[in-house]
Amino acid sequence: MDIKDISPDQVVYFSLGPFDLNATIAYTWGVMALIVLVSIIVTNRMTASENMSRWQNFLEIVVDFLRRQIADISGEKPELYMPYIGTLFVFIAVCNLLSVVPGFLPPTASLSTTAALAITVFMAVIIFGVIKRGPLGYLRQYVKPTPMMLPFNIMGEFSRTLALAVRLFGNIMSGVKIVAILLAIAPLVFPVLMNALGLLTGMIQAYIFAVLAMVYIASATRIERERHEKTQTTQGDSDG
Protein backbone atom coordinates (compact mmCIF):
# COMPACT_ATOMS: atom_id res chain seq x y z
CA MET A 1 0.00 0.00 0.00
CA ASP A 2 1.37 3.37 -1.01
CA ILE A 3 1.65 6.11 1.59
CA LYS A 4 -0.94 8.11 -0.36
CA ASP A 5 -3.62 5.37 -0.24
CA ILE A 6 -5.94 5.50 2.76
CA SER A 7 -7.48 2.08 2.19
CA PRO A 8 -6.33 -1.28 0.81
CA ASP A 9 -9.23 -1.02 -1.66
CA GLN A 10 -6.96 1.05 -3.87
CA VAL A 11 -4.45 -1.79 -4.33
CA VAL A 12 -5.89 -3.76 -7.25
CA TYR A 13 -4.22 -7.07 -8.12
CA PHE A 14 -6.41 -8.29 -10.90
CA SER A 15 -9.32 -6.91 -12.88
CA LEU A 16 -12.07 -8.82 -14.71
CA GLY A 17 -14.62 -6.57 -16.41
CA PRO A 18 -16.32 -4.46 -13.72
CA PHE A 19 -14.93 -6.64 -10.90
CA ASP A 20 -11.66 -5.75 -9.25
CA LEU A 21 -9.79 -8.18 -7.03
CA ASN A 22 -8.31 -5.69 -4.57
CA ALA A 23 -6.15 -6.24 -1.51
CA THR A 24 -9.14 -6.07 0.86
CA ILE A 25 -10.90 -9.02 -0.80
CA ALA A 26 -7.72 -11.04 -1.24
CA TYR A 27 -6.63 -10.67 2.39
CA THR A 28 -10.18 -11.29 3.64
CA TRP A 29 -10.11 -14.63 1.82
CA GLY A 30 -6.70 -15.30 3.33
CA VAL A 31 -7.95 -14.62 6.85
CA MET A 32 -11.08 -16.73 6.27
CA ALA A 33 -8.99 -19.64 5.02
CA LEU A 34 -6.61 -19.32 7.96
CA ILE A 35 -9.41 -19.30 10.56
CA VAL A 36 -11.19 -22.28 8.96
CA LEU A 37 -7.97 -24.31 8.56
CA VAL A 38 -6.79 -23.71 12.12
CA SER A 39 -10.24 -24.55 13.52
CA ILE A 40 -10.46 -27.78 11.47
CA ILE A 41 -6.96 -28.92 12.38
CA VAL A 42 -7.36 -28.15 16.07
CA THR A 43 -10.85 -29.59 16.49
CA ASN A 44 -9.85 -32.78 14.62
CA ARG A 45 -7.68 -33.87 17.51
CA MET A 46 -9.90 -32.72 20.36
CA THR A 47 -9.68 -34.63 23.57
CA ALA A 48 -11.46 -34.46 26.90
CA SER A 49 -8.48 -35.90 28.75
CA GLU A 50 -5.96 -33.84 30.67
CA ASN A 51 -3.14 -33.91 28.12
CA MET A 52 -4.80 -31.72 25.52
CA SER A 53 -2.85 -29.85 22.89
CA ARG A 54 -1.83 -26.24 23.41
CA TRP A 55 -4.03 -25.11 20.55
CA GLN A 56 -7.08 -26.79 22.01
CA ASN A 57 -6.34 -25.09 25.32
CA PHE A 58 -6.08 -21.75 23.52
CA LEU A 59 -9.35 -22.20 21.63
CA GLU A 60 -11.11 -23.27 24.82
CA ILE A 61 -9.94 -20.09 26.54
CA VAL A 62 -11.22 -17.94 23.66
CA VAL A 63 -14.60 -19.70 23.50
CA ASP A 64 -15.05 -19.67 27.26
CA PHE A 65 -14.16 -15.96 27.43
CA LEU A 66 -16.71 -15.14 24.71
CA ARG A 67 -19.43 -17.23 26.33
CA ARG A 68 -18.92 -15.57 29.69
CA GLN A 69 -18.98 -12.06 28.18
CA ILE A 70 -22.17 -12.79 26.22
CA ALA A 71 -23.85 -14.31 29.27
CA ASP A 72 -22.84 -11.28 31.36
CA ILE A 73 -24.18 -8.74 28.89
CA SER A 74 -27.36 -10.44 27.72
CA GLY A 75 -28.20 -12.16 30.99
CA GLU A 76 -29.25 -15.23 28.99
CA LYS A 77 -27.69 -18.49 27.88
CA PRO A 78 -25.04 -17.63 25.26
CA GLU A 79 -25.91 -20.38 22.73
CA LEU A 80 -28.18 -18.22 20.56
CA TYR A 81 -25.72 -15.33 20.15
CA MET A 82 -22.43 -17.24 20.31
CA PRO A 83 -22.07 -18.08 16.57
CA TYR A 84 -22.63 -14.49 15.43
CA ILE A 85 -20.74 -12.56 18.13
CA GLY A 86 -17.95 -15.15 18.19
CA THR A 87 -17.49 -14.91 14.42
CA LEU A 88 -17.31 -11.12 14.58
CA PHE A 89 -14.74 -11.19 17.37
CA VAL A 90 -12.52 -13.89 15.90
CA PHE A 91 -12.52 -12.42 12.39
CA ILE A 92 -11.72 -8.86 13.52
CA ALA A 93 -9.16 -10.01 16.07
CA VAL A 94 -7.30 -12.18 13.53
CA CYS A 95 -7.33 -9.36 10.95
CA ASN A 96 -5.97 -6.86 13.45
CA LEU A 97 -3.36 -9.16 14.95
CA LEU A 98 -2.01 -10.19 11.54
CA SER A 99 -1.30 -6.52 10.75
CA VAL A 100 2.12 -6.98 12.40
CA VAL A 101 3.07 -9.39 9.61
CA PRO A 102 5.10 -7.37 7.08
CA GLY A 103 3.23 -6.94 3.81
CA PHE A 104 -0.14 -7.89 5.28
CA LEU A 105 -2.81 -5.24 4.79
CA PRO A 106 -5.54 -5.77 7.39
CA PRO A 107 -8.96 -5.94 5.67
CA THR A 108 -10.40 -4.01 8.64
CA ALA A 109 -8.36 -0.96 7.52
CA SER A 110 -10.85 -0.60 4.66
CA LEU A 111 -14.16 1.18 5.17
CA SER A 112 -15.89 -1.40 2.92
CA THR A 113 -15.13 -4.29 5.30
CA THR A 114 -16.09 -2.43 8.45
CA ALA A 115 -19.25 -1.05 6.84
CA ALA A 116 -20.23 -4.58 5.81
CA LEU A 117 -19.66 -5.85 9.35
CA ALA A 118 -21.65 -2.94 10.82
CA ILE A 119 -24.52 -3.63 8.41
CA THR A 120 -24.62 -7.26 9.57
CA VAL A 121 -24.92 -5.92 13.14
CA PHE A 122 -27.78 -3.67 12.00
CA MET A 123 -29.55 -6.68 10.46
CA ALA A 124 -28.79 -8.93 13.43
CA VAL A 125 -30.41 -6.47 15.84
CA ILE A 126 -33.60 -6.59 13.77
CA ILE A 127 -33.52 -10.38 13.33
CA PHE A 128 -32.82 -11.22 16.99
CA GLY A 129 -35.34 -8.58 18.08
CA VAL A 130 -38.06 -10.09 15.87
CA ILE A 131 -37.18 -13.64 16.97
CA LYS A 132 -37.37 -12.72 20.64
CA ARG A 133 -40.31 -10.31 20.64
CA GLY A 134 -42.25 -10.85 17.40
CA PRO A 135 -42.51 -8.21 14.64
CA LEU A 136 -45.02 -6.01 16.48
CA GLY A 137 -43.21 -6.21 19.77
CA TYR A 138 -39.98 -5.26 18.04
CA LEU A 139 -41.52 -2.30 16.21
CA ARG A 140 -43.24 -1.11 19.36
CA GLN A 141 -39.93 -0.22 20.99
CA TYR A 142 -39.47 2.57 18.42
CA VAL A 143 -42.46 4.48 19.82
CA LYS A 144 -41.18 4.25 23.39
CA PRO A 145 -41.33 6.26 25.58
CA THR A 146 -43.60 8.41 23.35
CA PRO A 147 -44.38 8.33 19.61
CA MET A 148 -42.64 11.73 19.40
CA MET A 149 -39.33 9.90 19.82
CA LEU A 150 -39.89 7.83 16.65
CA PRO A 151 -37.60 9.86 14.32
CA PHE A 152 -34.84 10.02 16.93
CA ASN A 153 -34.99 6.28 17.60
CA ILE A 154 -34.69 5.57 13.87
CA MET A 155 -31.84 8.07 13.49
CA GLY A 156 -30.07 6.50 16.46
CA GLU A 157 -30.31 3.10 14.82
CA PHE A 158 -28.51 4.38 11.70
CA SER A 159 -26.00 6.63 13.42
CA ARG A 160 -24.75 3.87 15.72
CA THR A 161 -24.24 1.62 12.69
CA LEU A 162 -22.19 4.37 11.07
CA ALA A 163 -20.25 4.90 14.30
CA LEU A 164 -19.42 1.17 14.54
CA ALA A 165 -18.05 1.15 11.00
CA VAL A 166 -16.05 4.38 11.23
CA ARG A 167 -14.64 3.56 14.68
CA LEU A 168 -13.11 0.25 13.61
CA PHE A 169 -11.93 1.66 10.27
CA GLY A 170 -10.40 4.77 11.86
CA ASN A 171 -8.53 2.88 14.55
CA ILE A 172 -6.99 0.24 12.31
CA MET A 173 -6.33 2.64 9.42
CA SER A 174 -4.59 5.05 11.78
CA GLY A 175 -2.33 2.24 12.99
CA VAL A 176 -1.38 1.25 9.43
CA LYS A 177 -0.92 4.89 8.43
CA ILE A 178 1.29 5.80 11.39
CA VAL A 179 3.56 2.82 10.71
CA ALA A 180 3.79 3.83 7.04
CA ILE A 181 4.66 7.45 7.93
CA LEU A 182 7.22 6.37 10.53
CA LEU A 183 8.83 3.99 8.02
CA ALA A 184 9.41 7.03 5.83
CA ILE A 185 10.90 9.30 8.52
CA ALA A 186 12.40 7.04 11.26
CA PRO A 187 12.61 3.49 9.93
CA LEU A 188 14.82 1.89 12.58
CA VAL A 189 12.96 1.17 15.85
CA PHE A 190 9.88 3.35 16.05
CA PRO A 191 7.65 1.45 13.58
CA VAL A 192 8.06 -1.67 15.75
CA LEU A 193 6.86 0.21 18.82
CA MET A 194 3.82 1.52 16.99
CA ASN A 195 3.15 -2.00 15.68
CA ALA A 196 3.19 -3.31 19.24
CA LEU A 197 0.72 -0.59 20.21
CA GLY A 198 -1.34 -1.63 17.17
CA LEU A 199 -1.61 -5.17 18.63
CA LEU A 200 -3.16 -3.72 21.79
CA THR A 201 -5.60 -1.39 20.03
CA GLY A 202 -6.45 -4.15 17.55
CA MET A 203 -7.50 -6.55 20.32
CA ILE A 204 -9.39 -3.82 22.17
CA GLN A 205 -11.22 -2.80 19.00
CA ALA A 206 -12.21 -6.40 18.24
CA TYR A 207 -13.49 -6.75 21.81
CA ILE A 208 -15.36 -3.45 21.63
CA PHE A 209 -16.96 -4.29 18.29
CA ALA A 210 -18.22 -7.64 19.60
CA VAL A 211 -19.37 -6.19 22.93
CA LEU A 212 -21.17 -3.27 21.29
CA ALA A 213 -22.91 -5.63 18.84
CA MET A 214 -24.03 -7.73 21.83
CA VAL A 215 -25.16 -4.64 23.75
CA TYR A 216 -27.26 -3.47 20.80
CA ILE A 217 -28.80 -6.90 20.36
CA ALA A 218 -29.46 -7.18 24.09
CA SER A 219 -31.15 -3.78 24.18
CA ALA A 220 -33.48 -4.88 21.38
CA THR A 221 -34.38 -8.16 23.13
CA ARG A 222 -34.26 -7.32 26.82
CA ILE A 223 -37.34 -5.17 27.48
CA GLU A 224 -39.66 -8.00 26.54
CA ARG A 225 -38.14 -10.25 29.19
CA GLU A 226 -38.51 -7.65 31.90
CA ARG A 227 -42.15 -7.05 31.05
CA HIS A 228 -42.71 -10.80 30.86
CA GLU A 229 -41.25 -11.25 34.32
CA LYS A 230 -43.35 -8.39 35.64
CA THR A 231 -46.59 -9.93 34.32
CA GLN A 232 -45.55 -13.26 35.81
CA THR A 233 -44.95 -11.72 39.21
CA THR A 234 -48.25 -9.82 39.14
CA GLN A 235 -50.01 -13.04 38.17
CA GLY A 236 -48.24 -14.79 41.01
CA ASP A 237 -49.41 -12.02 43.36
CA SER A 238 -53.03 -12.30 42.23
CA ASP A 239 -52.82 -16.08 42.53
CA GLY A 240 -51.43 -15.84 46.03
Add this chain to the structure above:
Amino acid sequence: MDNIGLIGLASVLAAGLTIGIGAIGPAIGEGRAVAQALSSIAQQPDEANTLTRTLFVGLAMIESTAIYCFVVSMIILFANPFWDFVINQGG
Protein backbone atom coordinates in the same frame (compact mmCIF):
# COMPACT_ATOMS: atom_id res chain seq x y z
CA MET B 1 -1.37 33.02 -4.99
CA ASP B 2 -2.89 30.69 -7.59
CA ASN B 3 -5.69 28.22 -6.89
CA ILE B 4 -3.42 25.20 -6.44
CA GLY B 5 -1.37 26.96 -3.79
CA LEU B 6 -4.47 28.25 -2.02
CA ILE B 7 -6.11 24.85 -1.88
CA GLY B 8 -2.91 23.19 -0.72
CA LEU B 9 -2.47 25.78 2.02
CA ALA B 10 -6.09 25.53 3.15
CA SER B 11 -5.98 21.71 3.15
CA VAL B 12 -2.84 21.42 5.26
CA LEU B 13 -4.04 24.05 7.74
CA ALA B 14 -7.50 22.50 7.96
CA ALA B 15 -6.07 18.99 8.50
CA GLY B 16 -3.84 20.17 11.33
CA LEU B 17 -6.62 22.17 12.99
CA THR B 18 -9.11 19.31 12.61
CA ILE B 19 -7.03 16.71 14.42
CA GLY B 20 -5.52 19.21 16.86
CA ILE B 21 -8.76 20.75 18.11
CA GLY B 22 -10.68 17.51 17.67
CA ALA B 23 -8.35 15.66 20.03
CA ILE B 24 -8.87 18.08 22.94
CA GLY B 25 -12.46 17.21 23.83
CA PRO B 26 -12.17 13.41 23.73
CA ALA B 27 -8.87 13.57 25.65
CA ILE B 28 -10.48 15.49 28.52
CA GLY B 29 -13.51 13.19 28.44
CA GLU B 30 -11.47 9.99 28.44
CA GLY B 31 -9.28 11.27 31.26
CA ARG B 32 -12.28 12.02 33.43
CA ALA B 33 -13.92 8.67 32.60
CA VAL B 34 -10.78 6.65 33.43
CA ALA B 35 -10.17 8.58 36.65
CA GLN B 36 -13.76 7.95 37.79
CA ALA B 37 -13.57 4.28 36.83
CA LEU B 38 -10.28 3.82 38.71
CA SER B 39 -11.68 5.30 41.91
CA SER B 40 -14.80 3.13 41.51
CA ILE B 41 -12.65 0.00 41.12
CA ALA B 42 -10.62 1.04 44.17
CA GLN B 43 -13.84 1.33 46.17
CA GLN B 44 -15.45 -1.87 44.88
CA PRO B 45 -12.82 -4.31 43.57
CA ASP B 46 -15.46 -7.06 43.32
CA GLU B 47 -17.24 -5.19 40.54
CA ALA B 48 -14.02 -4.73 38.53
CA ASN B 49 -15.26 -6.94 35.65
CA THR B 50 -18.45 -5.00 35.03
CA LEU B 51 -16.70 -1.68 35.54
CA THR B 52 -13.92 -2.53 33.11
CA ARG B 53 -16.34 -3.66 30.42
CA THR B 54 -18.50 -0.57 30.82
CA LEU B 55 -15.36 1.59 30.82
CA PHE B 56 -14.13 0.08 27.55
CA VAL B 57 -17.49 0.51 25.87
CA GLY B 58 -17.73 4.09 27.13
CA LEU B 59 -14.19 4.89 26.03
CA ALA B 60 -14.98 3.56 22.57
CA MET B 61 -18.00 5.85 22.41
CA ILE B 62 -16.00 8.89 23.55
CA GLU B 63 -13.09 8.03 21.32
CA SER B 64 -15.21 7.85 18.19
CA THR B 65 -15.44 11.65 18.07
CA ALA B 66 -11.64 11.84 17.90
CA ILE B 67 -11.66 9.08 15.29
CA TYR B 68 -14.11 11.08 13.15
CA CYS B 69 -11.73 14.05 13.26
CA PHE B 70 -8.81 11.80 12.35
CA VAL B 71 -10.67 10.27 9.40
CA VAL B 72 -11.65 13.73 8.14
CA SER B 73 -8.07 15.01 8.37
CA MET B 74 -6.80 11.88 6.57
CA ILE B 75 -9.35 12.50 3.79
CA ILE B 76 -8.21 16.13 3.55
CA LEU B 77 -4.56 15.07 3.35
CA PHE B 78 -4.68 11.97 1.15
CA ALA B 79 -7.98 11.87 -0.72
CA ASN B 80 -8.85 15.55 -1.09
CA PRO B 81 -11.58 15.96 -3.75
CA PHE B 82 -10.89 19.72 -4.21
CA TRP B 83 -7.19 19.12 -4.76
CA ASP B 84 -7.90 16.41 -7.34
CA PHE B 85 -10.37 18.74 -9.09
CA VAL B 86 -7.88 21.61 -9.34
CA ILE B 87 -5.08 19.29 -10.50
CA ASN B 88 -7.36 17.83 -13.20
CA GLN B 89 -8.40 21.33 -14.34
CA GLY B 90 -4.81 22.52 -14.46
CA GLY B 91 -3.44 19.37 -16.10
